[in-house]
Amino acid sequence: MSWRNRILFCAGAGIAGYAIYRHYDNRKKEKMAQVLNSTPPRSWKPNSRDRTLSNLKTKLYDILVIGGGINGAGCALDGATRGLKVAMVEGGDFGQETSSKSTKLIHGGVRYLEQAFKTLDMRNLSLVIEALYERKFILDAIPYVAKPLKIMLPVYNRLMVPYFLAGLKMYDLFSWNRSLGPSHYISTEETVKNFPDIEKSKLKGSIVYYDGIHDDARTNLMVAITASYYGADVLNYCKVIELIKKNGIIVGAKCENKLTKEVFEIHSKCVISTVGPFTDQIKKMANKDSQNLVVPSSGIHLVVPKEYGVHNMGLLDPNTADGRVLFFIPWMDKTILGSTDNPCKVEQNPRAKEDEVQFILNEANKFLRNEKQLSKKKVLSAWSGIRPLVKDPTHTNTKTIARTHVVHQTEENLILLAGGKWTTYRAMAEDAINMAIKKNNLVAERPCITPYIKLLGSHQYGPDLYARIERELNISEKETDHLINRYGDRAFIMSDYKQENQTFTKLHENYLFSEEEVKYSIEHEMACKPADILSRRMRLGFIDVKAAEQCIDKVLEIFKNNLNFHKFDVKKEKKECIDYFNTLGLEILK
Template identity: 40%
Template sequence: MAEREKTTADVVPPLLERHWTSLAERRFPIGSPRRHSTPLCFLVVAVKQATVEITTDAISRRPASPRASVIQPQNKKSWPMAFRRALKRTVVVGAGAVATVFGLSHLIEYRKTQARLAHVAAEAELQVPCADELPSRQAQLTALKTTEEFDVLVVGGGATGAGCALDAVTRNLKTALVERSDFSSGTSSRSTKLIHGGVRYLQKAIMQLDYEQYMMVKEALHERANLLEIAPHLSAPLPIMLPVYKWWQLPYYWAGIKMYDLVAGIQCLKSSYVLSKTKALELFPMLKKDKLVGAIVYYDGQHNDARMNLAIALTAARHGAAIANYTEVVHLLKTKDPQTGKEKVCGAHCRDVITGQEFDVKAKCVINATGPFTDSLRKMDNQETSNICQPSAGVHIVIPGYYSPDNMGLLDPATSDGRVIFFLPWEKMTIAGTTDTPTNVTAHPIPGEDDINFILREVRNYLSPDVEVRRGDVLAAWSGIRPLVTDPNSKDTQSICRNHIVSISDSGLVTIAGGKWTTYRSMAEETLDAAIKAHGLSAEPCKTVGLMLEGAKGWTPTLYIRLVQDYGLENEVAQHLASTYGGKAYDVAKMAEVTGQRWPIVGKRLVSEFPYIESEVLYAIKEYACTAIDVLARRTRLGFLNVQAADEALPRIVQIMGKELDWSQERKTAELEAAKKFLYHEMGYRSRSEQLTRTSEINLDYQEVVRYKKRFHKFDKESKGFITTVDVQRVLDSINVHIDENALHEILNEVDLNKNGQIEIDEFLQ
């Protein structure tokens, strides 16, 4: 009996040690930097496995004879002693486990703190001063015209181009950037709004044993952590649910998502977890219940892409870069190298698109960061060069926010044609996409009806049959062009590069193409490293890791409360300003006009349903907005959220900008027409109108239908298929009837059955 006591009690420490060691060695080989920082999950697994083996071992050691297990009276005193020893060892092991977990958690926090301190130190080392006031666009153009020679000229104002400008100027290089349209007017403002490493890329890396894909995911996850830190007002972690409808998929997807967490390491936003069917439906009530097994939730980042792009560009401007939107490159400047006799790129001949004035910008190095238009600039350099860009169109749609929870997205990992669809909350709406279709390069991509319907079909597959997503629910739609590229240095010219490429032509033109939004910073760093080496520039090391972007300083999660208290803004408006402008929200609030009401005191809305206020239009001009489209689509995101609301706000936006910029009546009219054309074609207004003009089933006799249709078309002068407050107000004004705008909105909201801000023909008849 004494021998049995000893065996059962003393087996605990060796088993724990053996299992701890085996698990640690399997995950972290000897020499691994994280060998001594095993996460809590592995500690729990170790303890659980040890417990199982202890139980199994103890059972295997039981005497074969039932009589041997009977406690004899003379051995009663030994049991309390054995119990005390077992209890003591359990306490020791438990205390050790708790201490280990506590220590590991503090180690992780310590490492994160050290990373933040390193970022702060890197920012403090910057030799480039940061201006308190942004230079005006005119001042920036003057700098471009009068500077004798820049070290670097970046062509392209998207995320990558702005990132290159910021990287260059913080290395103490004299930097210029030109963009032929507005900052983020192309692909960078038309993304899925995610800051992610790419779960599907990791899946390919594992299934195909592709090290390049693995490193691409690892780099993206590192950049994700940095981007969330340097612009906390514009970005945040977002839980994304992956619903599972087959039992065998649960361990498969769980293993893949856990690997995603593992690759992120200490930069993992939050650990993924499994949900039961009941819990999944509780968190996502709209989910299809039939055959649902459960769900897996993982975390990625989400951001306001156009505002993030602008923040990068404005940060570069504050550090001394001369940046100008609506400034296009007409042709490249070249000079002959006296040593080799070869022509070298030495700048660009540019044109101010707004005034038509042309001028030269000379630079030691020119960087081509024009996204889908990469080949256009490469052919300016050399007409004989072959194309490397293989453009692909990705369409997204926006539907009302009630189709998804406020704080959780949805991932469809395998659509009917093998693509991936995201279904995400964004700006209190729901965004769904994307598609992947070969296309031609254009500055004005248009979302196709087939792509819109494809997304709607895929969304319906994952939502409950009770939730009917209709075509009329699509409030906006857009198409963005992905600049997929082939490596010009590769022997296989037909293979698409899954990452980005940096190439340097014989004349010295540096091209950065491809890549992802999330990795813009590391792409810029690699590009500048290559440019500095190729052109022999004298520069400091990269300092953009941890460099806070425009608005990040002064932002706190409770900033909006101060805005409400200090300025008398509505709570919703204050939250919007804080999450859009960060610490600069105070400047926007100071520019807001008094409403003349008891509450809110300041902050007149552009449209009643959205928190955008009139002072944002004035502040947008300070942020280099030159057209009404800039304000609708990129300074505010109204055009991307609801094209009808954007159309309603348009006249007031033009009025405010016209007064501030002293526009003529002709210019105001041109701005209205251009913005309406943009909304009609590029933001899905046209396809929406065509869809809504189709006759719905109506339970009225023929004469009634004809009579009411005539009345409807008196309001719908433009044959859009729906009417809005603007249409009603126009008719009322024509008969000298005046109704308060808020009252009119309330009246129409009662008729607006699907709550999309528009009265459609079937709603009107009902």
């Protein structure tokens, strides 16, 4: 055998050996997860706020996670399922900022794949491959919220059909055995059948590909609640105001309970920052002279009636007038119009501006026939979310912007997790917890098993769940779909709030959201304010902000009658709620 053949043989044997090792290692981790994946008892609920506060004040944690968006919740779940003592605090509500304001897609990122080949940028390619790999984990972890979605890419130049089809076939290829379906061409006639209001002149058909869709705020919430189920102490409305140091090393944080203004300390062996666009604020608490890491980019989204979208499909415009992309996404019986990557400044609860709203309407109208043009009067809500792109602190070129994520440990032993995509939150959390364990000599009971952990509500999810819920709660098929798509098998708990042979009490005549769900959210989902429920537990503020405003008084009354909120300041809370709804377009859409 020649040296060349020997080298090829050894390389092949090494690759095969590694593949076999990974297969059996994954099987081993899956078996570990099965031990933890038993169905939670129906009676389980997160610890009370008082109990959690008591734990935070008295325990010594392995890891304190700052930030309750999806990355923070992911870190809390990863650490807790490894058997570590984990605390997670969030200054507002879980997912209140960036994590609840996405395009709602679980995707690899078609545009990043195109950029990777155009610029030969391996980082963009690795981002797409990682996101496609992680996409399946989200769909499996919370199938009642996350579903596959077909997306249509209309083509108006016949020469571009092979270009787009070849690119999306590459997208399929990088999905490997995790593909959700093969991309394919559909004719002009079939395109119009799916989207009757599309502008037909010069239309040459469409390319259809597959990605995923979910309710981002509910996924975020269920990751946090599942972390609580596995032993993490998680708390919203608890803001870090100072980092505690000992001999120059961070050993905890001073926090403020935003509901009572009480200040207290949390002590831990390690602190991880997952605050997204506010990363530099925490970084400067550790070292006021540190350089900024975040390059903020905003995503503007509008919600319009369902009929302005494609039947059971999304639509992608890969090249808007300013070079961005525009999606039409079917979501909660409405259509989201969304664009991303617009330079912005970092601010809390950013607002969509009128010129940005008009830009998206103008771009969307290019795909709509003249008789079906959109105007601002048709917009039901409008919001802006800030995506924290980051400069890699280990890279010599400070102008480098990483669309992949960065995990970085400062000299003060603060671990910073930033960048990345919604879809890759689990992998990001795994990297951050791996660094925390390695750098702080933490002792975990088991390796990372989050690829195989089901989120609460998923354990009994399946075709028979619908019939069981409908029968036990004695409700209609439409009500059953509504509850399962929000709560999964936790919908059984709704029987505790519904009197026999009685219907649910609607909050608004046009929507199925009920007063019973408000009570459930307070007792089982750590909701502390009306906006938590109307905007993130129910999403009414995001799909119809004017309807949400009409429900404030009913929700306030339920809070006021709950014993845990007996000191509720109704006027103050109503003003706060309306102020938040203004960030969802209430002010500019009136």
